[in-house]
Amino acid sequence: MALPNFENVVNAVASDTNTPTETVSKMYADTWAEYSDGARILDYLTVLVAKRVRENLRGIRQDRH
Incomplete structure (x- = not known):
């Protein structure tokens, strides 16, 4: 299943959090899978x-300081 606006969202989150896109991409895909499992309404899932x-x-960054 293709994730809506996947590349745009990943790039925006990576930019906002100063995190490599590869890291954000993996986290986004994992979180999408978790949230969409059994979901019937996907309108706001992105x-x-x-x-x-x-x-x-942000939590990871705060834990490092």
């Missing part, structure tokens, strides 16, 4: 997944 990935990346 936004929710991007938000979760950003939060996770």
Whole structure:
């Protein structure tokens, strides 16, 4: 299944969080799989997944400091 706007979202999150696109891409795909499993309505899933990935990346950065 193709993820909606995958490349655009990954690039935006990578830029916003100063994280390599490869890392964001993997996290986004994993989170998408988790969130979409059994979901019947996917309208806002892109936004929710991007938000979760950003939060996770910020949490990782805070843990390092």
